[in-house]
Amino acid sequence: xxxxxxxxxxxxxxxxxxxxxxxxxxxxxxxxxxxxxxxxxxxxxxxxxxxxxxxxxxxxxxxxxxxxxxxxxxxxxxxxxxxxxxxxxxxxxxxxxxxxxxxxxxxxxxxxxxxxxxxxxxxxxxxxxxxxxxxxxxxxxxxxxxxxxxxxxxxxxxxxxxxxxxxxxxxxxxxxxxxxxxxxxxxxxxxxxxxxxxxxxxxxxxxxxxxxxxxxxxxxxxxxxxxxxxxxxxxxxxxxxxxxxxxxxxxxxxxxxxxxxxxxxxxxxxxxxxxxxxxxxxxxxxxxxxxxxxxxxxxxxxxxxxxxxxxxxxxxxxxxxxxxxxxxxxxxxxxxxxxxxxxxxxxxxxxxxxxxxxxxxxxxxxxxxxxxxxxxxxxxxxxxxxxxxxxxxxxxxxxxxxxxxxxxxxxxxxxxxxxxxxxxxxxxxxxxxxxxxxxxxxxxxxxxxxxxxxxxxxxxxxxxxxxxxxxxxxxxxxxxxxxxxxxxxxxxxxxxxxxxxxxxxxxxxxxxxxxxxxxxxxxxxxxxxxxxxxxxxxxxxxxxxxxxxxxxxxxxxxxxxxxxxxxxxxxxxxxxxxxxxxxxxxxxxxxxxxxxxxxxxxx
Amino acid sequence: xxxxxxxxxxxxxxxxxxxxxxxxxxxxxxxxxxxxxxxxxxxxxxxxxxxxxxxxxxxxxxxxxxxxxxxxxxxxxxxxxxxxxxxxxxxxxxxxxxxxxxxxxxxxxxxxxxxxxxxxxxxxxxxxxxxxxxxxxxxxxxxxxxxxxxxxxxxxxxxxxxxxxxxxxxxxxxxxxxxxxxxxxxxxxxxxxxxxxxxxxxxxxxxxxxxxxxxxxxxxxxxxxxxxxxxxxxxxxxxxxxxxxxxxxxxxxxxxxxxxxxxxxxxxxxxxxxxxxxxxxxxxxxxxxxxxxxxxxxxxxxxxxxxxxxxxxxxxxxxxxxxxxxxxxxxxxxxxxxxxxxxxxxxxxxxxxxxxxxxxxxxxxxxxxxxxxxxxxxxxxxx
Numbered sequence: 010x011x012x013x014x015x016x017x018x019x020x021x022x023x024x025x026x027x028x029x030x031x032x033x034x035x036x037x038x039x040x041x042x043x044x045x046x047x048x049x050x051x052x053x054x055x056x057x058x059x060x061x062x063x064x065x066x067x068x069x070x071x072x073x074x075x076x077x078x079x080x081x082x083x084x085x086x087x088x089x090x091x092x093x094x095x096x097x098x099x100x101x102x103x104x105x106x107x108x109x110x111x112x113x114x115x116x117x118x119x120x121x122x123x124x125x126x127x128x129x130x131x132x133x134x135x136x137x138x139x140x141x142x143x144x145x146x147x148x149x150x151x152x153x154x155x156x157x158x159x160x161x162x163x164x165x166x167x168x169x170x171x172x173x174x175x176x177x178x179x180x181x182x183x184x185x186x187x188x189x190x191x192x193x194x195x196x197x198x199x200x201x202x203x204x205x206x207x208x209x210x211x212x213x214x215x216x217x218x219x220x221x222x223x224x225x226x227x228x229x230x231x232x233x234x235x236x237x238x239x240x241x242x243x244x245x246x247x248x249x250x251x252x253x254x255x256x257x258x259x260x261x262x263x264x265x266x267x268x269x270x271x272x273x274x275x276x277x278x279x280x281x282x283x284x285x286x287x288x289x290x291x292x293x294x295x296x297x298x299x300x301x302x303x304x305x306x307x308x309x310x311x312x313x314x315x316x317x318x319x320x321x322x323x324x325x326x327x328x329x330x331x332x333x334x335x336x337x338x339x340x341x342x343x344x345x346x347x348x349x350x351x352x353x354x355x356x357x358x359x360x361x362x363x364x365x366x367x368x369x370x371x372x373x374x375x376x377x378x379x380x381x382x383x384x385x386x387x388x389x390x391x392x393x394x395x396x397x398x399x400x401x402x403x404x405x406x407x408x409x410x411x412x413x414x415x416x417x418x419x420x421x422x423x424x425x426x427x428x429x430x431x432x433x434x435x436x437x438x439x440x441x442x443x444x445x446x447x448x449x450x451x452x453x454x455x456x457x458x459x460x461x462x463x464x465x466x467x468x469x470x471x472x473x474x475x476x477x478x479x480x481x482x483x484x485x486x487x488x489x490x491x492x493x494x495x496x497x498x499x500x501x502x503x504x505x506x507x508x509x510x511x512x513x514x515x516x517x518x519x520x521x522x523x524x525x526x527x528x529x530x531x532x533x534x535x536x537x538x539x540x541x542x543x544x545x546x547x548x549x550x551x552x553x554x555x556x557x558x559x560x561x562x563x564x565x566x567x568x569x570x571x572x573x574x575x576x577x578x579x580x581x582x583x584x585x586x587x588x589x590x591x592x593x594x595x596x597x598x599x600x601x602x603x604x605x606x607x608x609x610x611x612x
Numbered sequence: 613x614x615x616x617x618x619x620x621x622x623x624x625x626x627x628x629x630x631x632x633x634x635x636x637x638x639x640x641x642x643x644x645x646x647x648x649x650x651x652x653x654x655x656x657x658x659x660x661x662x663x664x665x666x667x668x669x670x671x672x673x674x675x676x677x678x679x680x681x682x683x684x685x686x687x688x689x690x691x692x693x694x695x696x697x698x699x700x701x702x703x704x705x706x707x708x709x710x711x712x713x714x715x716x717x718x719x720x721x722x723x724x725x726x727x728x729x730x731x732x733x734x735x736x737x738x739x740x741x742x743x744x745x746x747x748x749x750x751x752x753x754x755x756x757x758x759x760x761x762x763x764x765x766x767x768x769x770x771x772x773x774x775x776x777x778x779x780x781x782x783x784x785x786x787x788x789x790x791x792x793x794x795x796x797x798x799x800x801x802x803x804x805x806x807x808x809x810x811x812x813x814x815x816x817x818x819x820x821x822x823x824x825x826x827x828x829x830x831x832x833x834x835x836x837x838x839x840x841x842x843x844x845x846x847x848x849x850x851x852x853x854x855x856x857x858x859x860x861x862x863x864x865x866x867x868x869x870x871x872x873x874x875x876x877x878x879x880x881x882x883x884x885x886x887x888x889x890x891x892x893x894x895x896x897x898x899x900x901x902x903x904x905x906x907x908x909x910x911x912x913x914x915x916x917x918x919x920x921x922x923x924x925x926x927x928x929x930x931x932x933x934x935x936x937x938x939x940x941x942x943x944x945x946x947x948x949x950x951x952x953x954x955x956x957x958x959x960x961x962x963x964x965x966x967x968x969x970x971x972x973x974x975x976x977x978x979x980x981x982x983x984x985x986x987x988x989x990x991x992x993x994x995x
Contacts, residue, residue, distance in 0.1 A: 536827070538965050538984060561831030563986040566806045566852045570621055570676060571867045571881045573926060574888060574914055580929065583990035 013200075014267040018193045019087045019224065021104055023132060024114035025122035025482060026094065029144040032176040033114055033185070034072075034090060038255055040182045041074040041086065071210070071222050071269055073252045078190055086189060087269035089209060089224075091128075096358030098486065099305050100210070102131050103285045106301060107209040107224035107269065110138040110193030112185065113164075117143050117151035117173065120159050121449060123423045123482035129164045140188050141168045147175035155450070163449050198266025203295040204228030204236075206264075206288040211279050213333035217248075219276035220258065222269075223288055226299060229265040230272060230288070239298040240286035245274035279336045305337045307355025308416070308487065309362055309382045309466055310399040312343060312509065313369070314351030316376035316600040317589065321350045327373035328352060331365060338365060343400065347509040347593045348378055348603075353400055356382075359466055378591070378600050380509050381607050384462045387414040387490050401511040404497040407548060414490040415515075416462040419444075422473070424481035426454045431476040439464035439472075440515060459488060463513065498523055498552075500530065501544040505594025510606070523553040526606065533602040536560035541596050618668035618884075619866040620699060622654065622691060623877030624677040625895055628715065632748040635810035637879035637893045638678035650878075650895055651687055653902035655694050657876045660902075662698035664885065665874065670701040672863035672873075674708045676733075681715040685723050692727050706731055706862040708772075711763070713756035721766035731770040731861075732763050733803075738779055738786075739793035746780040746823075747807075753793075760797060770859060772801035777833035779807055780822045787833045788840065795844045800859040804837045805852045806830055831983060838979050849935050851982045868930045870923070879913075889915040920947075925993050928955070932985060937969075937976025951975060958992040 024030040074086040091097075091104040105111060111132040115125055132139050141160045143153055153173045160168040172184040206223040214220050223230070230236075234247045251260040252270040264270040276282055285302040289295045315324045328340045339355030356362040362382060369375050386398040388405055389412040398404050420441070424432055429446070436443070436458045444457035460469075465485065473481050496519055500510040510530075514522050523545035530543045534557045545553040565576050590597040623637065626647060630640045642650075673695065680688060695701065708731040709724055716724075724732070736756050738744050744752065763771060773794050777787050794802055807824075809816045825833070838848050846854035850868060853861065866873050875882045879893035892898050892913045901911035909915075916922070924947050931938045943951040955975070962968040967981030967988060977985055 538962070538967065538987060558828065560984055560987065561827050562806065562834075563984045564806070564851060564982065565986060566808060570623065570875060570879070571873055571883065572890065573867065573881070573883070573930065574890060574916060577926065577929065577995070580986060580990045580993060581995040583986055584993070584995060587990060 013265070014197065015195050016082065016084045017087065017196055017267050018084060018110065018189050019089065019108045019196055019267075019269055020110040020112060020189060020193055021089045021091050021108045021132075021137075022112045022114060023091055023101070023105070023125075023128035024144075025116070025119070025124040025128075028114050028116040028119065028122070028125070029176045030114050031090070033112070033142065033144060033174070034088060036174075036176050036179050036182045037086075037088060037185065038072065038074060039179070040186060041076045071253050072255050073269065076186055076190070078187070084190055085268075086186075089269065094124075094358075094360050096356075096361045098127070098131070099303070099357075100284055101128065102135065102301065103207065104209045105132055105135040105137055106285075106299070107207050108135075108137060109196055110140065110189070112189075113139050113141045113160075113166075114144050114176075115141060115156055115160060117145045117153050117156050118148050120152070120156050120453065121163050121423065123421050123455075123484035126164070126421065126423070126455070127484040127486075129166075138193050139164075139166050140185075140192055141166060141171040142185055143168075143171065143173040144176050146173045147178050147180065159450055159453075163455075196267030198225065198227045200229045200265040202227040202266070203293050204230055204234075204288065204290045205295040205297075205299055206230060207299050208238075208282055208284055208286045208288060210284060211282040211336075213279055214273075217258075217273045219273070219279055219282050219333075221272050221274075221276070221282045221288070222253070223264070223272060224269050225264050225266050227266050227295060228290070229263055231263040235291040236272075236274065236288050237291040237294060238281060238283070238286050239289055239294070240283055240302045240304075241281055243276075243281040244291050245276055245281075248273045248275055279332075279334055283336055305357060307337065307339050307357060307385075308462065309356045309358055309384060311354055311356070311362060311382040312345060312348065312351055312380035312400070313340075313354050313366070314345065314348040314378045314380075314509075316378050318349045320375060323373065324352065324369070324375055324377075327369050327375060328354070330373075331368060335365075337361065345380075345402075345509045347507045348380075348591060351378075355399065359470070376600065378509075378603055379607070381512050382466045383512060384416050384466060386416075386495060386513060388412075389414070398513075401497055401513050402508045404495075404511075404513055407496070412492050413495040415493045415495060415513075417459050417488045417491050418462050418465065418485040419488045420458045420460045420465070420483060420485040422456045422458070422481055422483050423449065424454055424456065424477055426452055428477040428481060429454055429456070432456060432473065432481060435469075435472055435476055436460065439467075439469060440517075460485070461493065461515070462487070463515075496547045498526075499546045500526065501542075501546060502530070502534070502593050502596045503539075503541050504544075505596075506546075507593045509593075509603075519547060520552055527553045527555045529606045531555040531557055533605045534596060534598055535602065537596055616668050617671045617871065618665055618699075619672040619674070619863050619871070619873035620670050620695065620701075621863070621873060621875040621877075621880055622658075622673075622675045622680075622695070623875065623880045624675065624680040624683060625650070625878050626677065626682045627679045628682055628712070629748075629750050632814035633807060633809070635813050636678070637895070639895065642895070646895065646899075647683075647687075649899050649903075651683075651691070653899040654691065654877050657902045658691075658694055659698050661874060661876075665699055668700070668872070670695075670699045670705060672706045672708075672866060673701060674710075674863040676708075676710045678710075679712045679715055680709050681711050681720060685720055689723070689727060696728075701728075706770075708733055708861070708863060710735070711759065713751035713759045716759050716762060718762050718766065721762045721768070725767045730768070731772070732768045733772040733774065733801075734759060734763070735774040736790075736794065737774060737776040738782070739790040740782075740786050743779045743782050743786065743790075746782075747776070757797075770801070771799045772803060772861065773797070773799045775802060775804040775837075776807055777804060777837065778825055778830040780824055782825050782833075784825075784829055784832045784836060788836055791837060791840045795841070795846075800856050801861060802841060802846060802854045803852055804834075804841075804854065806834065834983055835979065847935070848979070851933050851985065868934050870927055870930060886918050887915060888918065921994065925995060929989055929993060932977055932989060933982075935976065935982075937974050939974050941973070955992055959988075962988050962992075 022030045070090040072088050077083045089104050091101045143156050157168040174181040205227045206225045210222040211219050230250055232250055237244050250264050250272050251258050287298040332338050337357050340352040343353040388396045391411050441458040441460045447455045494516040495513050496516050498514050499506050527543050527545050540559045541557040543555040544551045625638045626642050627638045627640045707729045709729050710733045712735050739753050741752050809819050841854045848854050872884045874884050878895045878898035881890045890913045891911050940951045959968050
């Protein structure tokens with residue numbers, strides 16, 4: 010180990026949502042005087058508005074800090090923040106692989122939650138040294154000793170001596186810094202070896218092109234180097250190499266083994282800089298790429314359409330811009346008879362989908378119609394070929410299918426024990442297969458289920474929340490595909506099938522789901538001049554029906570004192586409103602009503 | 613051109629109490645000073661504009677509100693005298709005053725007739741005291757009946773009853789009783805309006821807790837009215853209006869026929885001289901504007917100059933309120949092209965649904981069509 014490496018510590022902070030990860034990061038920045046207190050904007054690392062509002066980290070970030078300990082020794086601390094949601098588990102694992110250690114933040118009032126465990130296991134898999142940090146000790150309901158015991162019992166790492174802090178007040182933050190210096194190993198690696206650097210994040214900057222965050226594992230990277238991305242095969246000339254300061258990039262000219270920093274190379278698209286890929290020198294490549302790289306696959310698909318059909322082009326431009334920064338986002342044009350021109354978009358999960366929708370609406374000022382999310386189904390056709398179906402409209406008919414398969418996830422739910430019954434009922438109802446149940450302590454239980462992903466994206470989160478008053482937490486991982494009795498449920502309005510409403514559902518669920526959606530349609534479709542029959546069908550078999558009664562009254566009865574202008578304005582407004590209506594066959598429905606039908610809330 | 617005709621409307625924005633569904637310009641608690649300032653402004657307003665109406669024969673006068681009869685008789689007389697002085701009101705003009713039950717004494721009724729009032733419109737609304745109460749009306753059916761007798765006895769030979777359906781707690785049965793009661797009195801004209809919930813009114817704010825009969829029941833009531841009144845000799849000539857032969861409201865017909873009318877008072881509307889305009893609805897703002905001479909435009913809440921396009925749109929919109937609809941020959945004469953060339957195709961789906969009848973000579977809404985006329989008009993008209 011060289012002198013340079015001895016004084017470097019590369020670490021992540023991992024935690025369940027809301028346990029105080031970002032607040033702790035802020036305090037560390039302050040304590041190392043990397044950011045002056047007066048410049049502190051709440052949660053420097055979460056710099057997207059959405060991240061601050063939702064209290065989650067969507068993108069990984071990294072920042073370099075400098076810390077001088079009580080012996081006068083100065084250290085470089087590279088903090089690599091990780092996204093805090095199950096949708097982004099792969100990104101988390103790559104960020105962890107860029108580190109030697111992790112701070113596992115646990116809320117002293119909540120104890121271990123599903124993502125605490127999931128993240129801890131990821132850190133253990135990555136061979137990281139883990140320092141538990143018990144947070145929120147300033148709260149009256151903090152139970153520090155219980156949480157210490159829980160960490161030791163459940164995760165199996167010593168927590169007797171671990172720092173107990175308040176990231177909010179800054180109490181005991183020094184202990185965290187001392188533990189980082191003392192307990193985390195310094196990085197290794199030979200600066201003279203062929204270059205291998207792990208990409209753990211990248212973002213698009215309109216001046217620099219893609220800025221790639223890397224951890225140098227072996228070798229040295231310099232300005233002007235010719236590099237090769239080993240996974241994608243893309244080659245670039247490095248423009249600039251440097252480190253991440255809290256408020257910007259700082260050009261250093263070189264990065265060597267053990268260091269964390271960025272490179273720019275006039276790269277146009279983040280698709281060329283995949284998280285997990287290995288950067289090496291084009292002329293002197295390393296023998297082997299770093300392990301664990303995979304192209305992230307979207308798990309959830311939905312159709313996104315502009316509420317105003319004329320803004321299709323704006324939607325396309327917006328998606329293009331978002332994709333510059335989000336390699337996981339997929340989209341391709343699709344046409345719906347009901348909704349017109351739009352895009353079939355692929356997301357890592359529901360949260361990812363919500364984030365994209367929100368960013369499209371906020372940052373690009375678009376009103377959207379989004380179809381119900383769908384997973385990818387595997388269909389073995391009668392002729393033996395296999396088709397992947399990401400759009401329910403393309404689901405083959407029953408006689409064309411030899412076998413249909415759906416994605417199953419291994420789900421872990423941590424809950425106060427009093428809700429176990431309710432959760433078991435819920436999982437049972439959502440076709441879950443019970444695996445096991447463990448008591449974490451006297452009052453908390455971890456349940457393992459295999460669950461179909463399409464049940465989770467239907468309304469599982471909300472249902473879980475409402476049945477456990479929000480106390481249960483959920484984490485899951487894709488297990489694989491399993492054969493399933495799937496059917497395509499279609500909806501007909503006035504006899505015309507509405508493609509945008511079709512979805513795939515397990516046979517057993519079809520009736521209940523059909524009735525529920527039919528009722529919602531009835532409640533949300535405004536009365537038309539004629540009676541509108543609503544039918545739910547599997548193939549040609551009608552399994553539920555409702556009727557929207559004919560409109561009887563739409564009149565300005567009184568036209569008092571010759572106020573013609575008012576009447577005219579009213580009709581004008583009505584005509585204006587009609588322009589926004591979508592024609593579902595012969596039935597006119599406002600975008601709001603359409604979205605209301607698709608809004609998935611329990612009962 | 614001495615035979616151009618004109619309607620005149622005077623607005624009296626005062627009431628004994630404000631009904632919770634009412635969004636007209638009226639206040640229940642005006643003090644004496646407000647009232648006298650308002651009346652002076654109204655007189656001034658009428659006088660100021662009279663030169664413009666030179667050569668027009670006023671063949672309809674409508675004094676509405678509010679409740680005009682909350683004014684002391686001498687005040688109302690002053691208004692009428694000014695009107696006669698400033699405008700040429702014809703001998704046979706239709707002269708309507710709106711009256712609310714229990715606001716008119718025998719004496720007052722006789723005075724009205726003596727001043728030339730020959731038509732009275734009374735707000736009965738319902739023949740069920742429970743429903744009147746639900747509407748927040750301050751009179752009973754008995755009060756109404758007494759007022760009705762007083763007016764007849766005083767010699768009013770043309771009376772309109774205002775009825776309402778869609779009232780909280782109302783049933784189709786109780787509405788039929790109201791219709792029977794109304795017909796039994798033999799008024800010359802009946803207006804039957806569906807209750808409309810207007811934003812800003814207490815009814816609108818509390819709409820979820822009102823026991824409203826609902827759209828389907830309301831539609832039945834509308835159909836009942838149409839059928840029952842027709843059977844009893846009343847012609848359904850406009851969406852909400854029924855009349856015995858020859859007794860259509862001349863004043864209201866001016867609105868539907870795009871004929872000129874002048875309105876005076878707060879929130880009054882006019883269509884005159886190629887321009888449609890409405891005065892501000894705030895009583896004080898109106899009074900101030902008139903007092904200051906009315907030169908700076910403050911008096912207007914809105915003003916719109918007719919264009920060929922707006923004239924055409926309004927014509928169709930208004931004619932479709934009438935049972936006889938659009939006369940195609942007249943339409944062609946007015947606008948220089950055939951009605952069908954513009955509308956036939958647009959009307960097709962509505963014709964197929966039985967909402968529109970499009971014949972060779974005329975095009976009109978059916979009874980069902982009238983009740984969904986907003987949907988039809990907003991779809992076929994250009995704005």
